[in-house]
Amino acid sequence: xxxxxxxxxxxxxxxxxxxxxxxxxxxxxxxxxxxxxxxxxxxxxxxxxxxxxxxxxxxxxxxxxxxxxxxxxxxxxxxxxxxxxxxxxxxxxxxxxxxxxxxxxxxxxxxxxxxxxxxxxxxxxxxxxxxxxxxxxxxxxxxxxxxxxxxxxxxxxxxxxxxxxxxxxxxxxxxxxxxxxxxxxxxxxxxxxxxxxxxxxxxxxxxxxxxxxxxxxxxxxxxxxxxxxxxxxxxxxxxxxxxxxxxxxxxxxxxxxxxxxxxxxxxxxxxxxxxxxxxxxxxxxxxxxxxxxxxxxxxxxxxxxxxxxxxxxxxxxxxxxxxxxxxxxxxxxxxxxxxxxxxxxxxxxxxxxxxxxxxxxxxxxxxxxxxxxxxxxxxxxxxxxxxxxxxxxxxxxxxxxxxxxxxxxxxxxxxxxxxxxxxxxxxxxxxxxxxxxxxxxxxxxxxxxxxxxxxxxxxxxxxxxxx
Ligand code: 4AD
Ligand code: MG
Numbered sequence: 426x427x428x429x430x431x432x433x434x435x436x437x438x439x440x441x442x443x444x445x446x447x448x449x450x451x452x453x454x455x456x457x458x459x460x461x462x463x464x465x466x467x468x469x470x471x472x473x474x475x476x477x478x479x480x481x482x483x484x485x486x487x488x489x490x491x492x493x494x495x496x497x498x499x500x501x502x503x504x505x506x507x508x509x510x511x512x513x514x515x516x517x518x519x520x521x522x523x524x525x526x527x528x529x530x531x532x533x534x535x536x537x538x539x540x541x542x543x544x545x546x547x548x549x550x551x552x553x554x555x556x557x558x559x560x561x562x563x564x565x566x567x568x569x570x571x572x573x574x575x576x577x578x579x580x581x582x583x584x585x586x587x588x589x590x591x592x593x594x595x596x597x598x599x600x601x602x603x604x605x606x607x608x609x610x611x612x613x614x615x616x617x618x619x620x621x622x623x624x625x626x627x628x629x630x631x632x633x634x635x636x637x638x639x640x641x642x643x644x645x646x647x648x649x650x651x652x653x654x655x656x657x658x659x660x661x662x663x664x665x666x667x668x669x670x671x672x673x674x675x676x677x678x679x680x681x682x683x684x685x686x687x688x689x690x691x692x693x694x695x696x697x698x699x700x701x702x703x704x705x706x707x708x709x710x711x712x713x714x715x716x717x718x719x720x721x722x723x724x725x726x727x728x729x730x731x732x733x734x735x736x737x738x739x740x741x742x743x744x745x746x747x748x749x750x751x752x753x754x755x756x757x758x759x760x761x762x763x764x765x766x767x768x769x770x771x772x773x774x775x776x777x778x779x780x781x782x783x784x785x786x787x788x789x790x791x792x793x794x795x796x797x798x799x800x801x802x803x804x805x806x807x808x809x810x811x812x813x814x815x816x817x818x819x820x821x822x823x824x825x826x827x828x829x830x831x832x833x834x835x836x837x838x839x840x841x842x843x844x845x846x847x848x849x850x851x852x853x854x855x856x857x858x859x860x861x862x863x864x865x866x867x868x869x870x871x872x873x874x875x876x877x878x879x880x881x882x883x884x885x886x887x888x889x890x891x892x
Contacts (some may be wrong), residue, residue, distance in 0.1 A: 497529030586636030717873025817860020
């Protein structure tokens with residue numbers, strides 16, 4: 426089989442590096458087939474871009490291949506690229522050679538009609554061939570590239586933090602255990618407890634919930650770093666915004682305080698949206714038309730806005746005025762629920778809001794205690810339609826304050842597993858800050874897709890790890 430003179434549809438429709446008149450061979454999947462008396466039409470898509478190309482077959486009755494073609498077949502289609510007379514397309518192929526590579530019987534579940542997202546999740550192995558998931562996966566790839574470009578251009582170093590870890594970065598106890606001990610009969614110690622010393626790592630181990638703690642070790646050596654990797658949460662919340670496996674981008678900066686952190690978060694999001702609009706223009710036209718009308722305007726609005734920065738205590742005051750409309754209680758010391766976050770961004774400010782300086786009781790042990798002694802230098806970036814998209818903080822760099830706060834939170838400052846983290850405060854400690862951006866939440870925001878299961882190729886959520 427000759428694949429050598431293959432031309433990608435993107436080089437015809439997007440890059441326009443192939444000129445009409447040339448003979449090209451396309452390799453792709455059949456979207457539709459129409460056979461008339463005089464001519465036959467075959468539309469194929471090869472995944473390289475949103476557009477498909479139509480092949481025109483003269484004397485359809487003489488073509489035995491045409492009559493065997495069905496939606497979903499993979500084919501090789503060779504012919505001359507010509508400007509099309511037809512409406513809505515610039516080019517077509519005058520087919521000289523058409524060959525079926527892989528048949529597709531009529532049980533192929535992706536027929537040319539609108540399928541529900543629920544149905545498509547059941548066939549996650551085939552949905553990348555649909556318009557929506559083709560666009561999503563191309564955009565996901567480009568956005569990942571844009572994220573690297575943003576940080577690399579700013580002199581941040583890309584760090585690979587471990588996926589298997591023995592520390593619970595968020596202290597929320599939402600970790601998946603990694604073990605090789607037999608589940609039905611684990612070894613026990615004298616007291617009858619499981620003897621983790623006999624486990625693979627001679628210690629309890631988990632999938633990471635965040636690369637932050639290890640990121641801090643690298644930032645306090647290299648200055649500015651970022652991670653971009655998978656993270657895992659065994660939190661049993663079956664919502665449209667929570668996945669059990671998701672990708673997080675975590676910049677960490679030495680010599681940076683909370684306002685520097687907010688500045689980076691705001692600039693990063695705006696630059697990312699600019700990148701999306703300019704580098705993923707083709708996909709964005711699709712999402713704007715089919716998934717969320719006004720999407721492009723929404724992103725431009727954010728790019729041109731100044732994010733609202735609101736201390737937690739002020740946010741609570743705003744929410745209290747509307748308390749009766751909420752399901753969950755509002756008041757100092759209560760964590761903000763999604764309905765509160767959405768009210769602030771969608772009803773009150775109508776743009777992204779950075780809520781900062783949270784009560785220390787409701788935030789993680791590593792956050793820096795403010796001068797008031799009551800709050801910590803935490804910040805959450807909330808976006809309309811989604812709620813929390815970024816969570817971050819200035820880290821506690823003072824050894825004595827960190828140890829005291831750990832005790833207050835019921836943690837053991839002598840815990841062997843955390844000594845390395847405390848060492849960062851023992852030796853050459855520096856003020857430092859960072860945050861985590863959920864990659865899937867970002868994709869939801871820029872595509873308008875409203876369920877996190879639809880912005881990652883193979884989602885993992887409670888009771889679902891298929892494929
Ligand atoms: O707010 P989180 O839990 O913060 C951290 O993990 C910090 N260690 C980050 C840091 O400071 N370096 O998570 C950060 C972001 C959230 O704002 C959200 O966008 C996303 O990660 N996120 C989730 N995305 C999908 N599914 C989940 N279950 C998520 N949990 C958090
Ligand atoms: Mg958070």
